[in-house]
Amino acid sequence: MSGITTRQLTGKRDRVVNLNQKSQLQPGDILQDRYRIMGTLGVGGFSAVYQARDLRFANVTKLCAIKEMTNMASDPQLRELTIRSFEREASILATLDHPAIVDVYDFFSESDRSYLVQEFIRGKDLDAYLETNEGKMIPQEIVIDWALQLSDVLIYLHGQKPQPIVFRDLKPSNIMLDPFGRITLIDFGIAKIFEGGEKGTMVGTEGYSPPEQYRGEATTAGDIYALGATLHHLLTLQDPRLEPPFSFTERPIRVINNSVSPALEAMIMRCLSYQPKDRYQNGLEFKEALLTIIQTNHPPSPTTKIGTGALNISSPENREQNIPSPREDPITTTGSLGIVPLWTFKCEDEIRSKPAVDSNLVFVGAFDNNLYAVKANSGEFFWKYPANDEIASSPFVYNHQVYIGSADNHLYCVKQHNGRLNWRFETQGPVYSSPRADFDHVFFGSDDAHLYAVNASNGKLAWKAQVHGAVRSSPCIHDELIIIGTEGGYVFAVDLSGKVKWQYQARRSIVSTPVVVDDMVIFGSYDATIYALDVTSGWAVWQVRTKRPIVSSPVVSGDMLFIGSSDGSLYAVDIKRGQKMWTFDTDGQVASSPAVWERSVYFGSTDGYVYSVDMKRGQKRWRYQTGGMVIGSPTIVNGILYIGSTDKKLYALPV
Amino acid sequence: MSGQQETHPFTDDNKEIDSKPLVILETKPLFPSVVLMDEEKNTDTAPLPLEQNNVDIMETVISRTPVDPPITPYIQVVQRCHVGQIRRRNEDSSCVFVTENGGEEVLPAIGLFVVADGMGGHFAGHEASRKASRLFMHHLLEKVYLPLLQRDGPSGYQEPIQEVMLRGVQVAHQALQNPDPEKDSGTTLTGALMVGKRLYVVHVGDTRAYLLSDGHLEQITTDHSIVQRLIDAGQLTSDEAALYPQKNLLYRALGQQGNLDVDAYTRSLPRKGLLLLCSDGLWGLINDEVISEVLQRDISLAEKADTLLQLALQAGGHDNITGILVDFAV
Numbered sequence: 001m002s003g004i005t006t007r008q009l010t011g012k013r014d015r016v017v018n019l020n021q022k023s024q025l026q027p028g029d030i031l032q033d034r035y036r037i038m039g040t041l042g043v044g045g046f047s048a049v050y051q052a053r054d055l056r057f058a059n060v061t062k063l064c065a066i067k068e069m070t071n072m073a074s075d076p077q078l079r080e081l082t083i084r085s086f087e088r089e090a091s092i093l094a095t096l097d098h099p100a101i102v103d104v105y106d107f108f109s110e111s112d113r114s115y116l117v118q119e120f121i122r123g124k125d126l127d128a129y130l131e132t133n134e135g136k137m138i139p140q141e142i143v144i145d146w147a148l149q150l151s152d153v154l155i156y157l158h159g160q161k162p163q164p165i166v167f168r169d170l171k172p173s174n175i176m177l178d179p180f181g182r183i184t185l186i187d188f189g190i191a192k193i194f195e196g197g198e199k200g201t202m203v204g205t206e207g208y209s210p211p212e213q214y215r216g217e218a219t220t221a222g223d224i225y226a227l228g229a230t231l232h233h234l235l236t237l238q239d240p241r242l243e244p245p246f247s248f249t250e251r252p253i254r255v256i257n258n259s260v261s262p263a264l265e266a267m268i269m270r271c272l273s274y275q276p277k278d279r280y281q282n283g284l285e286f287k288e289a290l291l292t293i294i295q296t297n298h299p300p301s302p303t304t305k306i307g308t309g310a311l312n313i314s315s316p317e318n319r320e321q322n323i324p325s326p327r328e329d330p331i332t333t334t335g336s337l338g339i340v341p342l343w344t345f346k347c348e349d350e351i352r353s354k355p356a357v358d359s360n361l362v363f364v365g366a367f368d369n370n371l372y373a374v375k376a377n378s379g380e381f382f383w384k385y386p387a388n389d390e391i392a393s394s395p396f397v398y399n400h401q402v403y404i405g406s407a408d409n410h411l412y413c414v415k416q417h418n419g420r421l422n423w424r425f426e427t428q429g430p431v432y433s434s435p436r437a438d439f440d441h442v443f444f445g446s447d448d449a450h451l452y453a454v455n456a457s458n459g460k461l462a463w464k465a466q467v468h469g470a471v472r473s474s475p476c477i478h479d480e481l482i483i484i485g486t487e488g489g490y491v492f493a494v495d496l497s498g499k500v501k502w503q504y505q506a507r508r509s510i511v512s513t514p515v516v517v518d519d520m521v522i523f524g525s526y527d528a529t530i531y532a533l534d535v536t537s538g539w540a541v542w543q544v545r546t547k548r549p550i551v552s553s554p555v556v557s558g559d560m561l562f563i564g565s566s567d568g569s570l571y572a573v574d575i576k577r578g579q580k581m582w583t584f585d586t587d588g589q590v591a592s593s594p595a596v597w598e599r600s601v602y603f604g605s606t607d608g609y610v611y612s613v614d615m616k617r618g619q620k621r622w623r624y625q626t627g628g629m630v631i632g633s634p635t636i637v638n639g640i641l642y643i644g645s646t647d648k649k650l651y652a653l654p655v
Numbered sequence: 656m657s658g659q660q661e662t663h664p665f666t667d668d669n670k671e672i673d674s675k676p677l678v679i680l681e682t683k684p685l686f687p688s689v690v691l692m693d694e695e696k697n698t699d700t701a702p703l704p705l706e707q708n709n710v711d712i713m714e715t716v717i718s719r720t721p722v723d724p725p726i727t728p729y730i731q732v733v734q735r736c737h738v739g740q741i742r743r744r745n746e747d748s749s750c751v752f753v754t755e756n757g758g759e760e761v762l763p764a765i766g767l768f769v770v771a772d773g774m775g776g777h778f779a780g781h782e783a784s785r786k787a788s789r790l791f792m793h794h795l796l797e798k799v800y801l802p803l804l805q806r807d808g809p810s811g812y813q814e815p816i817q818e819v820m821l822r823g824v825q826v827a828h829q830a831l832q833n834p835d836p837e838k839d840s841g842t843t844l845t846g847a848l849m850v851g852k853r854l855y856v857v858h859v860g861d862t863r864a865y866l867l868s869d870g871h872l873e874q875i876t877t878d879h880s881i882v883q884r885l886i887d888a889g890q891l892t893s894d895e896a897a898l899y900p901q902k903n904l905l906y907r908a909l910g911q912q913g914n915l916d917v918d919a920y921t922r923s924l925p926r927k928g929l930l931l932l933c934s935d936g937l938w939g940l941i942n943d944e945v946i947s948e949v950l951q952r953d954i955s956l957a958e959k960a961d962t963l964l965q966l967a968l969q970a971g972g973h974d975n976i977t978g979i980l981v982d983f984a985v
Contacts, residue, residue, distance in 0.1 A: 211890040214881055214901065242913060245884040245906055274888040352687055392686045432686045439717050453717065462717055466709040472686060496717040498710035505813070511687065519852060519923035526690075532815070534853050537763060541853065541921055542817040549690045566690035577919050578817045589689050606689055631687055 024048055025068065030055070031115060032108055035066060046070055051120065054105075063120040064105060067187070071112045079112075086114045089190050092165065100153045102176075102186045121184050126172035126234065135237060137257055140264065142181075143234050147290060149183045150175070150227055154283025158220045164282070166218045170226035171208040172233060207241035208233075211274055221276035224286055228271025228279075235260050235268070248272040263293045339624040342640065342652040343379030347372060351644025353434070354394040354593065354633035356402070359416065362635075362642050363402050364650055365391030371404050371412070372650075373419055376637070379652060383419030387412060389430070393444075394474070394633075398437035398456060403444075405431025411444055411452070413459060423459030427452065433484075434474040434513070439496065443482050445471020451484055451494060465498040469509075473523075474553075478516035478535060485510025485523055491531075493521070493538060502538030506531060512563070513553040513593070517575060524550025524563050530571065532578060542578025546571060553593035553633075555601070557615060562601045564590025570603055570611070572618055582618030586611065593633040595641070597655050602641055604630025610643055610653065624653055726926055730755065730766040730849060731982040733960040739936055740972030746773035746780035747934045747977040748788040748842075752796065762803050763851035767795055768979045770862045772934040774841035774908060783840035787827040787909050791846050794823035799848070817919050820848060820857045824909065824917045831910030841908040845876055845932050849924065852985040856920040860908050861935050862977075865946065868928035872947035875920055879907035897942070903935065930981040933963075936974035940967045956982050 025048070029037045035052040042049045047069045054062040069086070073079040090107035093116075106117035124132075126146075150170070157165040167188060174187040210225035229240055232248050236256040243251070249272060253265045267289055273279045280286040349368035356363045361382060362374045367390045373382040393405035401422055402414045407430040413422040429447030436443050441462055442454045447470040453462040469488025476483045481501060482494045487509040493501045508526035515522050520541055521533045526549040532541040552564030560581065561573045566589040572581040588606030595602050600621055604610050606629035612621040627647030634643040641653045730753050738745040752767040769788040773780025798819045824844060831840050843860020856864050861878040877883060882902045885891040891899060909915065929950050938946070941963060949962050960980045967976045 211885055211888045214885055215890065215899075244879070245881055246888045247884075274890065441717055461711075463710055463712040465711075498712065520921075534851065536853075537851050539850070540813055540815040541855075542815045542919075551687055551690065576922060578815070578921065579919070591687055591689060629689070631689070 025050055031066070031110070035064065035117065037066075038063075041065060046072065052117075054117075065102075065118045065120045065186075067116040067118065067190075069114045069116075069190075071109075071114065083109050083114060086190065089188070090116055093188055093190070096157075096165075098153060098156045100149060100182070100184050101156070102184055116190065118186070121176045121178065121186060123176050123178035123184075125186070126175045126177055126183075126230075128173075129177055130172060130234070130237065137237065137259065138234055140235070140260055143231060144264070144290065144294065145181070146175075146177075146183055146234070147227070147231055148287065150185075150230075151283045151287035151290060153185055154220075154223055154227065155287060156283075158223070158282040158284070164220050166220055167223045167226070168213070168218050169209075170223055170230055171206075172230055175230070207239070207243075207245070210276070211246055212276060217276075219276055220282040221279045224271050224279045224282065225273075225276075227286065228268045231268050232272065235264075246274065249274075261293070263296070267293060339622050339653055341624075342654060344652070345372070345374045345379045345381070345650040347644075347648050347650065349390075350628070350631075350646040350648055351650060352392055352631045352646070353644065355635045355642040355644065355650065356395040356397050357635055357637040357642060358397040361416070362650065362652075363395040363397065363404075363416075364642075364644055365393060365395060365404050365406075366644070366648070367391065368648075369406070369408075371395060371402065371414060371419075373402075373416075374650065376640070376642075376652070379650075385412065385414045385419045385421065392432045394434040396435045396437055396442075398442070401456070403435040403437060403442050403456075405433060405435060405444055405446075407432070409446070409448075411435060411442065411454065413442075413456070425452070425454050425459045425461070429470065432472040436475045436477055438477045443475040443477065443484075445473065445475065445484055445486075447471070449486070451475070451482065451492070451498070453482075453496075453498065463498040465492075465494055465500070467492050472509075472511050474513040476514040476516055476521070478521075481535065483514045483516065483521050483535075485512060485514065485525075487511075489525065489527070491521065491523065491533065491538070493535070504531070504533050504538045504540070508549065511551050515554050515556055515561075517556045517561070520575065522554050522556070522561060522575065524552060524554065524565070526550065528565065528567070530554070530561075530563055530573060532575065544571065544573050544578060544580050548589075551589075551591040552603075555594050555596055557596040557601075560615065562594040562596065562603075562615075564592055564594060564603055564605075566591065568605070570594060570601070570613065570618075572601075572615070584611070584613050584618045584620070588629065591631045592643075595634040595636045597636040597639065597641070600655065602634045602636060602643075602655065604632060604634065604643060604645070606631060608645075610634065610641070610651070612655065624651075626651060726984050728755075728764050728985050729983065730764050731956055732766065732768070732979065733957045734979040735960050735964045735977065737936075737964055737968070737972075737976045739975050740968060742973075742975055744781055745975045746784055747771065747936065747975040748773070748781070748784035749932075749977050749979055750788045750792045751979060752792060752800075754800065764849070764985075765800060765803075766847075766849040766981060766983070767792060767800075768847045768930070768932050768981060770845050770932040770934055770977050770979060771909075772843045772860065772862050772936075772975070772977070774910075779840050780842065783831055783842040783910055784844075786830060787842045787844050790827040790830055791823045791844060794826050795819065795846075795848060798822075799850070816848065816850065816855055817857075817921055820846060820855050821917050821919055824857050824859065825915065828909045828915045832912070833910075841910040843879075843905070843934075844909055847930060847932055847981075849930070849981070849983060849985075852924050854922055854924050854930070856918075858918040858920070859915065860905050861903070863931075863933055863935075863938055865931040865933075865943075866925075866928060867931070867947065867950050868925035870951060872943055872950065874943070877918065878905075879918075880905050897939075902939070924983065924985045927984045930979075930983065932979040932981075934975060934977040936972070936976035937963060937967050937978050939974065940970035940972070940976075950980075956980060 025037045034055050038051045050066045052066045094104040103119035176184045176186050208226045208229040210222040235253050253260050347366040349366050351366050353365050360376045362376050365371050369387050371385045387406035389408035391406050395402050395404040400416045405411050409427050411425045427446035427448050431446050433445035437456050440456050442456050445451050450464040451467050452464045467486050469486035473485035480496050485491050489506045491504045506525040510525045512524040519535045521535050524530050528546045530544040546565035547567035549566050554561050554563040559576050561575050564570050569583040569585050571583050574581050586605035586607050590605050592604035599615050600612050601615050609623040609625050611623045626645035629646045632644040634641045641655050644650045734749050736749045748771045750769040755764045771784035771788040773784035843862045845858045845862040845864050848855040858876040861880045864875040866873045881904045882896045882899050
């Protein structure tokens with residue numbers, strides 16, 4: 001019996017266990033003095049399918065498949081009604097005549113069971129095919145061929161008079177595939193007549209059925225949905241019975257299998273519209289659309305014939321040339337050309353920090369030792385203040401003063417309007433940490449392993465706290481806590497007098513500047529982990545892992561957090577669920593700390609580009625190429641993005 | 656969110672990191688910079704934990720913002736788990752654990768609550784809900800509470816609590832697996848942990864968690880039911896859903912074959928509020944407006960719980976009715 005499906009219909013989640021299931025028929029049992037049971041082909045909650053031999057043909061082995069359905073109704077009237085519905089539907093099926101629809105020979109009812117005697121089809125159903133295919137993607141040409149054959153069957157059914165026949169239960173397990181690539185529909189939704197309404201909580205989903213079918217509506221557009229669901233399963237290998245119902249639109253085909261053409265994806269997604277009116281209305285509309293795609297994308301050049309669909313398919317090479325890449329929208333296909341900088345400003349060395357913007361001035365530190373002030377609207381030089389060594393720290397503006405650290409061990413306070421020094425404060429190590437000011441004090445760390453609190457107006461030390469390890473992270477001030485990471489891998493939460501309230505140890509150093517949201521402290525670490533800690537206790541709330549170390553600092557918008565990783569991706573995390581939402585890949589490392597403006601997130605990568613990515617779905621809006629790696633971070637004010645690059649330039653880009 | 660571990664470069668059993676080519680930029684150290692392979696493998700000795708940090712105070716006063724008046728934290732809880740009017744057996748299970756302590760360096764107050772609703776059509780639904788709720792509770796006490804009792808000093812709790820919660824559900828899920836598909840059992844599970852000022856919720860199925868604060872009732876969990884998906888798909892209104900015949904049909908439950916996706920949720924708690932965990936025997940018969948109104952009445956916590964139970968019984972009580980009602984201040 002090779003090639004015959006013996007797959008247990010119960011193996012999936014769509015099963016609803018039936019405690020009243022009575023014993024199955026055994027080989028040798030005879031029904032109606034005519035059908036001898038040979039074996040079981042499948043068992044479901046309310047039904048079973050047997051292979052049987054028709055004894056009317058005494059001299060030859062005439063095989064048939066017998067579907068047995070158990071009448072669950074306990075009320076005699078309802079029971080009778082069920083049987084009559086069954087007989088009515090079976091009669092209709094018996095009159096159907098199409099090569100791709102299984103023939104119905106006979107039907108009858110005995111005690112609490114009803115039987116449908118059908119043609120026995122050799123081959124296996126598509127569900128079994130998927131299981132034996134071991135996770136290999138099925139070539140699009142083959143799926144298109146099946147789709148054409150299926151659309152022919154639906155055209156036949158939907159064209160029946162006086163009214164269309166709705167198949168109601170299109171899914172891979174109801175589609176038989178014979179060794180010649182021909183398909184046959186084997187099971188109509190007739191078994192549904194016998195499904196009683198069980199009480200109490202139950203689990204199970206049909207996976208392929210349209211939403212309106214759960215309301216009892218069965219229309220030809222519902223068959224189109226089920227066809228779309230089946231094709232989605234065949235092309236993605238994601239079993240919809242294991243996914244939330246009606247979640248196809250959340251799982252775009254090409255994200256899972258990018259060898260599928262955008263046009264076919266769009267067609268299938270249209271089939272899967274929630275609203276029936278938004279789908280193809282019947283088999284004919286579907287087939288016409290499919291033929292249009294085939295003719296557009298596959299000119300009848302070198303042909304291969306597959307199955308009986310008589311479909312002309314061009315060679316794969318041709319196909320790739322003919323199908324435009326869909327993920328490049330009109331803006332991105334023009335690459336950087338769509339984005340023109342409003343201005344650029346050239347420093348004498350690399351910029352690796354984040355600009356600050358205040359009072360129509362952009363402040364940025366560079367590795368040429370200078371803190372620059374540039375006019376925000378024109379990019380015109382305004383003033384510069386020279387430190388004695390590189391500036392990797394990002395400036396912070398507070399009460400008309402600009403605060404910035406330098407590798408020359410100092411923190412500088414410079415007057416915003418003229419760039420003159422107000423005061424400077426010396427530590428025992430380079431100041432890579434970026435200062436933050438509040439409570440009339442400036443807080444920052446130094447490579448001398450201290451966190452400093454310095455009076456913002458006169459530069460006098462209020463306190464310094466030893467934190468065991470160089471500090472390159474920048475302080476996050478929340479309520480009366482100052483939270484900072486260290487090269488030793490600790491995060492400290494320090495109160496306004498410098499006392500440690502709590503500490504947390506990651507596995508590697510923390511350069512990333514923490515952010516506090518919903519009473520969680522969130523930051524990345526060199527140990528490739530994004531941490532969320534409870535701000536009151538320092539206890540770990542959740543972690544999300546990336547593939548390589550994190551230098552980038554997170555930014556939050558609503559319930560979403562964005563952070564870069566040196567694995568090359570930007571990560572979007574749902575902070576309420578501690579769950580990765582999406583990642584966006586670049587060809588470099590994302591050391592840059594992202595910024596959010598309206599519905600997009602912006603950041604740089606060492607591949608040289610500044611990226612704009614849609615916040616919700618993580619799709620590229622545009623990218624702009626600078627002349628060097630982008631390690632610095634963007635600041636966005638009034639729809640203008642300011643970012644420095646290692647090409648020594650500061651860019652002002654329209655978002 | 657599944658409890659599966661992704662590969663991670665810094666876990667002990669996985670030293671391999673991806674071999675993306677790295678660009679070495681400069682000979683002199685630059686900061687910030689790209690990450691070099693050497694830096695990743697760096698196993699520098701971690702500094703000693705800080706027992707008492709050294710603070711040099713030069714000037715005493717950094718001005719403080721006014722703080723809210725202090726509040727005495729508490730957790731009070733009442734639970735009701737009733738068989739209902741029709742069923743012979745209670746397939747719901749509930750479990751409550753609350754602990755508070757006094758003295759110096761107090762531990763945070765902890766409240767742990769579980770409601771589970773066994774599958775009616777399944778083999779031994781009552782056993783499934785009981786087993787799942789108790790295993791989950793056991794896991795949380797073992798991994799979160801007991802280590803706290805042995806803790807010395809103020810260092811933080813290192814393992815993410817949300818991962819412990821998710822693991823607890825997976826442990827219960829595994830325990831319900833039965834190789835005989837005709838004998839598997841299923842249950843929903845909604846578990847909530849209050850620790851200090853934070854709430855954690857994990858959830859599978861159509862038991863629910865609600866939070867009432869400032870007169871606003873928020874449903875924290877999302878039902879894993881067909882009817883909820885139909886509402887999301889715009890196919891049903893909430894009113895139609897209440898009358899929908901298959902509203903008990905779930906697409907996700909503990910004990911089903913294969914991987915289990917578990918929803919996890921965390922938020923900081925309001926200073927005062929009420930938390931309600933309940934089965935569909937309660938929320939399916941009383942709408943949210945009524946629940947909200949009862950919870951805000953000027954009656955005792957026990958009276959609120961009894962009122963909700965009575966309303967569900969009066970509305971038919973055709974299913975088991977379970978609710979855990981928590982009054983808290985943090």
